[in-house]
Amino acid sequence: MGAGREDDQLAAQREQTEESGEPESEIVWGRHAVLEALQGERDVNKVWILRGLEDQGLAGRIRRMAREKNAIVQEVERAKLNALAPASHQGVVASLSAASYADFDALIEEARGAQLPLLLILDGLEDPHNLGALIRTAGAAGAQGVVIPRRRAVGLTGTVAKAAAGALEHVPVARTTNLAQALDALKKAGFWVVGAHQDAQKLAYDVDLTGPLAIVVGAEGPGLSRLTLEKCDLLVKFPISGAVPSLNASVAGGLLLFEVVRQRAATS
Numbered sequence: 001m002g003a004g005r006e007d008d009q010l011a012a013q014r015e016q017t018e019e020s021g022e023p024e025s026e027i028v029w030g031r032h033a034v035l036e037a038l039q040g041e042r043d044v045n046k047v048w049i050l051r052g053l054e055d056q057g058l059a060g061r062i063r064r065m066a067r068e069k070n071a072i073v074q075e076v077e078r079a080k081l082n083a084l085a086p087a088s089h090q091g092v093v094a095s096l097s098a099a100s101y102a103d104f105d106a107l108i109e110e111a112r113g114a115q116l117p118l119l120l121i122l123d124g125l126e127d128p129h130n131l132g133a134l135i136r137t138a139g140a141a142g143a144q145g146v147v148i149p150r151r152r153a154v155g156l157t158g159t160v161a162k163a164a165a166g167a168l169e170h171v172p173v174a175r176t177t178n179l180a181q182a183l184d185a186l187k188k189a190g191f192w193v194v195g196a197h198q199d200a201q202k203l204a205y206d207v208d209l210t211g212p213l214a215i216v217v218g219a220e221g222p223g224l225s226r227l228t229l230e231k232c233d234l235l236v237k238f239p240i241s242g243a244v245p246s247l248n249a250s251v252a253g254g255l256l257l258f259e260v261v262r263q264r265a266a267t268s
Helices: 002-020 031-039 057-068 078-084 104-112 128-140 158-164 179-188 226-231 249-267
Strands: 026-029 044-050 072-076 092-096 118-123 145-149 173-176 192-196 213-218 234-237
Touching: 026 031, 026 078, 031 044, 031 057, 031 092, 044 057, 044 078, 057 072, 057 092, 078 092, 104 118, 104 145, 104 173, 104 179, 118 128, 118 179, 118 249, 128 145, 128 158, 128 249, 145 179, 173 179, 179 192, 179 213, 179 226, 192 226, 192 249, 213 249
Parallel strands: 044 072, 118 145, 118 213, 145 173, 192 213, 192 234
Antiparallel strands: 026 092, 044 092
């Protein structure tokens, strides 16, 4: 009996990893439980609904509320729901974030009001350890917050919270459905958008990083997306002297954040 329960949990974790990419988010199931989650403060990553389930009553309310909260809604077969939820799910399962997200517009306003405005923007980061490390580093560097995309990127999972080592209690993390538009909003608010890119023409040491900044770091493999590159006001890099051609995302982000700290300290 215990082994069967463990097998159910492993199957649920495997299925959630395939579907959401967030194996350590909290899973809730059942119509009332999912509806309560949607009415709460925590962010709902995704809602899986049984294909063909009637669009009325609680199921209809869940669909509408999920879309209003910008959660991903996916209709699936019963077998998928059975793998996600180890108990009776009534045709509805949801994935909740490990922590609450900050409001993006409010985060911009808070940063603008700071003496030294600094935000960290992450483009498509998929490794939860890197995300957690960067959130912690951003907090240590005095950044007012971190911005991540909603899709094709890791969210605030349990692994991220552990890697951040308590920093999530102090560093707001906002999530945006359109990173390009978010960068436009930051530029309009007076931020200089600086991206870390291995093919940049300028070294981070040689540019002025003392003004209001939005530092952008890309994914572990592909780096910054084409659209993000186009939105950056400036691209910078660090010199590489060894055979390895690039830095780990969390290392590159940490170096750039603390180059900002160094320059600001030198001019204060």
